[in-house]
Amino acid sequence: MNDDMYKTCRWCKWFKNGNCINEKAFDMENDIEIAKFTEEGHLSGVIEEGFGNVKFSGVEQKLFESKLSKKVQAEIMKTLHEEFEGVKVNLIESIDESVSIALNNFDFSGDDEGVYIADPNEFYCKYFW
Numbered sequence: 001m002n003d004d005m006y007k008t009c010r011w012c013k014w015f016k017n018g019n020c021i022n023e024k025a026f027d028m029e030n031d032i033e034i035a036k037f038t039e040e041g042h043l044s045g046v047i048e049e050g051f052g053n054v055k056f057s058g059v060e061q062k063l064f065e066s067k068l069s070k071k072v073q074a075e076i077m078k079t080l081h082e083e084f085e086g087v088k089v090n091l092i093e094s095i096d097e098s099v100s101i102a103l104n105n106f107d108f109s110g111d112d113e114g115v116y117i118a119d120p121n122e123f124y125c126k127y128f129w
Helices: 030-039 042-051 057-065 070-105
Strands: none
Touching: 030 042, 030 070, 042 070, 057 070
C-alpha cells in the first residue's frame, strides 16, 4: 500500500478546521526572502516573461481585413511592436512595484487559526505529522 497518499495535510496532526496550525510550516523569514526575491529582479523577470506571450493577432486580422498593402500592414505592426516595447518597460516596473508592496504587506504567518490549505488532499510539507 502506498502511504504517500496519507502524508498530505488532510491526515496531518497540524491540520485543523481547514487550516495548518503549525507555525514552523509557513515561517520562512518571509520578509528577507521576499525582499531578496524582488530586489534580485526575479519578479520583474517573471513579469517580463509573461509579456512574451502577448499576441497582436486581433490587430493583424483587422489589418488583413482592411485591404491595406502588405508593406503598410508590416509597417503598422512594426510600429505597434516598437511602441509596445516602450510601454512594456513601464508596465513591468509598475506591476513589479505593486506586487512587491503587496507581498511585503501580506502576513504570511497566518492568524491564530493557522494558514488555510486549499487542497488538503494534495498539499503536504516536511512537517507532516
